[in-house]
Amino acid sequence: MDVKDINTPGYEIPEExxxxxxxxxxxxxxxxxxxxxxxxxxxxxxxxxxEYICAQASRFDLSRFGMEVTRPSPRQSDLMLVSxxxxxxMMPTIVRLYNQMPEPKYVIAMGSCASGGGPFKEGxxxxxxxxxxxxxxxxxxxxxxxxxxLINGLIKLQEKISKQSIKTVxxxxxxxxQASIPVPILxxxxxxxxxxxxxxxxxx
Amino acid sequence: xxxxAPVETLDLSTLLPGFVTTDTRPGYSGWVVxxxxxxxxxSKLRDEFGYDLLTSVTGVDYLxxxxxxxxxxxxxxxxxxxxxxxxxxxxxxxxxxPSLVSVYPGVELQEREIWDLFGIIxxxxxxxxxxxxxxGFEGHPLRKDWKEAYFxxxxxxxxxxxxxxxxxxxENNNKFSDNIAYPAGFDPEKWIPxxxxxxxxxxAKYEYTSQDGIKNDHIxxxxxxxxxxxxxxxxxSAVLDGEIIxxxxxxxxxxxxxxxxxxxxxxxxxxxxxxxxxxxxxxLSNNFGYALTVEKLMNIxxxxxxxYIRVIMAELTRITNHCMALGALFNDLGTFFTPLxxxxxxRELILDIFEAVTGSRMMCNYFRFxxxxxxxxxxxxxxxxxxxxxxxPKKIDEIDRFMSDNEIIRSRGIGQGILTAEDAIRFSAxxxxxxxxxxxxxxxxxxxxxxYDRFDFDIVVRQNGDIYDRYMVRLEEMxxxxxxxxQAIKGLPVGEFQTGKPQYQVRVPAGESYGRxxxxxxxxxxxxxxxxKPSPWRYHVRAPSFINLTPYGHMCVGQKIAxxxxxxxxxxxxxxxxxx
Numbered sequence: 072m073d074v075k076d077i078n079t080p081g082y083e084i085p086e087e088x089x090x091x092x093x094x095x096x097x098x099x100x101x102x103x104x105x106x107x108x109x110x111x112x113x114x115x116x117x118x119x120x121x122e123y124i125c126a127q128a129s130r131f132d133l134s135r136f137g138m139e140v141t142r143p144s145p146r147q148s149d150l151m152l153v154s155x156x157x158x159x160x161m162m163p164t165i166v167r168l169y170n171q172m173p174e175p176k177y178v179i180a181m182g183s184c185a186s187g188g189g190p191f192k193e194g195x196x197x198x199x200x201x202x203x204x205x206x207x208x209x210x211x212x213x214x215x216x217x218x219x220x221l222i223n224g225l226i227k228l229q230e231k232i233s234k235q236s237i238k239t240v241x242x243x244x245x246x247x248x249q250a251s252i253p254v255p256i257l258x259x260x261x262x263x264x265x266x267x268x269x270x271x272x273x274x275x
Numbered sequence: 276x277x278x279x280a281p282v283e284t285l286d287l288s289t290l291l292p293g294f295v296t297t298d299t300r301p302g303y304s305g306w307v308v309x310x311x312x313x314x315x316x317x318s319k320l321r322d323e324f325g326y327d328l329l330t331s332v333t334g335v336d337y338l339x340x341x342x343x344x345x346x347x348x349x350x351x352x353x354x355x356x357x358x359x360x361x362x363x364x365x366x367x368x369x370x371x372x373p374s375l376v377s378v379y380p381g382v383e384l385q386e387r388e389i390w391d392l393f394g395i396i397x398x399x400x401x402x403x404x405x406x407x408x409x410x411g412f413e414g415h416p417l418r419k420d421w422k423e424a425y426f427x428x429x430x431x432x433x434x435x436x437x438x439x440x441x442x443x444x445x446e447n448n449n450k451f452s453d454n455i456a457y458p459a460g461f462d463p464e465k466w467i468p469x470x471x472x473x474x475x476x477x478x479a480k481y482e483y484t485s486q487d488g489i490k491n492d493h494i495x496x497x498x499x500x501x502x503x504x505x506x507x508x509x510x511x512s513a514v515l516d517g518e519i520i521x522x523x524x525x526x527x528x529x530x531x532x533x534x535x536x537x538x539x540x541x542x543x544x545x546x547x548x549x550x551x552x553x554x555x556x557x558x559l560s561n562n563f564g565y566a567l568t569v570e571k572l573m574n575i576x577x578x579x580x581x582x583y584i585r586v587i588m589a590e591l592t593r594i595t596n597h598c599m600a601l602g603a604l605f606n607d608l609g610t611f612f613t614p615l616x617x618x619x620x621x622r623e624l625i626l627d628i629f630e631a632v633t634g635s636r637m638m639c640n641y642f643r644f645x646x647x648x649x650x651x652x653x654x655x656x657x658x659x660x661x662x663x664x665x666x667x668p669k670k671i672d673e674i675d676r677f678m679s680d681n682e683i684i685r686s687r688g689i690g691q692g693i694l695t696a697e698d699a700i701r702f703s704a705x706x707x708x709x710x711x712x713x714x715x716x717x718x719x720x721x722x723x724x725x726x727y728d729r730f731d732f733d734i735v736v737r738q739n740g741d742i743y744d745r746y747m748v749r750l751e752e753m754x755x756x757x758x759x760x761x762q763a764i765k766g767l768p769v770g771e772f773q774t775g776k777p778q779y780q781v782r783v784p785a786g787e788s789y790g791r792x793x794x795x796x797x798x799x800x801x802x803x804x805x806x807x808k809p810s811p812w813r814y815h816v817r818a819p820s821f822i823n824l825t826p827y828g829h830m831c832v833g834q835k836i837a838x839x840x841x842x843x844x845x846x847x848x849x850x851x852x853x854x855x
Contacts, residue, residue, distance in 0.1 A: 113503045115507060116508055117507065117530055117850065117851055118552055118555035118638070118851060120507065121637065122636075125619065125622075125626075128616050128619040130623045143503040156530060158531055160408065160528050160529050160531065161508055161530070164501055190548070190549065191533065193423065193426075193427075193445065193537060195536065196408065197533065198454065199445075199453065203453060215638070256463075257411060257468055258466045258468065259411065259412065259413035259466075260455045262455075262466065267464060269451060270457060270463045273450050
């Protein structure tokens, strides 16, 4: 059964109790609750973080979408909003924060730097996009994206959440608890532990 | 660029005969000092000639001449033009220059940066560690013979970006398909990371047994780089004695975006949008500083109308910056978010003006060499007038009324994080941090640039040098900015907004130039060296919030741990500028 079928209840409600009873699926109610209460990690890297603050403030008022409760601790948050240039020196910290977030967790790459390095891509201390290390759900273009663009990206994330199903999501699967990512090492340059065989191959 | 800086008439060559010579290279000025007499020379300048504020120290790699240079820029806090002097050393490792920390403690972080990026060892420096990169990083990136992993060509535009339909991505040229490179024969499995031992080793430790025989030990607390109160990815490492801070070191580099290395590949104009991203809360001030610096080299005049537009935009930027700075400071002091949201409301209104004039809310990229990118659009003056004549004065008074007598602000601000005037000057602090300590030093008055000499405004000074005074200085500066904009709007002439026709590739004669403006955070300066080529040979940013962090540890020692964030908030840093 695919996700679409799971989300169609297939029960007719008798006319006399239509006002009192609503039938839905577990997926729908679960996703509705999750998508309307996404708690982002209070985590601003650079310029995009300022636009994120503006999106939170009175004019754009992010709380209309149920996303205003930022948490300083990764243990309490669902969403990592990577807002700014990711540097090599910061990368181990970001991966550690990501690993500390409990499932279900999502990542948004806000702005061109987090998406692919942006104007600073050629820099020696800049990572060419956060998706080289952690999985990204939504990319928001812009340098920096306006608060409207950010809100649009967050609505896209809500849409993504509401299409998920308990049956198929990774955090209810058997096997390993979560997709934990090996923490990069600060060597002569940044070392991704997953790439060690490749590095050895090239440098030997 | 209205009046050329007065020629420095001091003859310093007699100061230390034989060891000080005039810099005779075309386009250069200042003095070349023998490295063994540097400390003596600097002390004499400070004590006998009154050059008490050493604002900037930076390195330059003259690879073709096979030498390295360290450039110092000194000023008098009573005002006046720059005095620069240089030390030249042969380019063979180990490159050693005596440290000036004993004369000017404000160079501490800057000398560490030069060691990190150029590999120049400062003998006598108390804590010479890497600052922007991590310990163990290979090489010193700003050396001209050091190439990054994505290196394509010496200068832009790169051929791969030329629109002939065959764009090559940088990843495809790298053997790891990523922005990484390792030294030959590197074995990642045998690598032992250097870790933080050097940092923790530099913190003063103590261990003692109290009278009742209980053994006391130090405790190290790290804040950040991911911490909601550090204004970004900033880190503080503190040694605590109970609740009292015994020693504290700022740790930075988590947002080091290589502005200077990228800037030396960019053409002169290509650097303009990058300056927006230095201090991303006040992009127009950064534009201003860079435009002034290159205009000095090009020796061009700016039309009247453009000067007025520049001043209006720069002062609006100061207001937006102080809105954010004060809001964040209130957050740090404990009045969580409500005042910030009040202030952000005003900031949004000004950002609307920026968007209408420049096309972007934050990254304005508006100034050009010899003017601005475009004229004010229709109707915008009415909007600005409505703000500065009606709304802003009332709103600033409102914040004053609500916050200045607030119990929390007063008890956490008054007498906390004190920086005396002498210390502020010694540590090269500038901007509101310096003025709150009782030194009336503002580049707009001390060394006027653009048309600031025409306006009537006060330099805001407070005497106590504590957190509360820094708040009051910023609040009052917003009022003064409103005053300047009011005058500028009244005087705004009609006419050209750009000298000559706009051009993508400007011709910049060879030479050096140090241009500075009073950015909302302090003295923002650019040190640019041109060799006559399309890209600058050296592009250095004298970042006020980076150098204002030098006295941070000094201000924190003896305070409670909770004051770490309050004092940091009162310095007002932006990580884009601290780490560059």
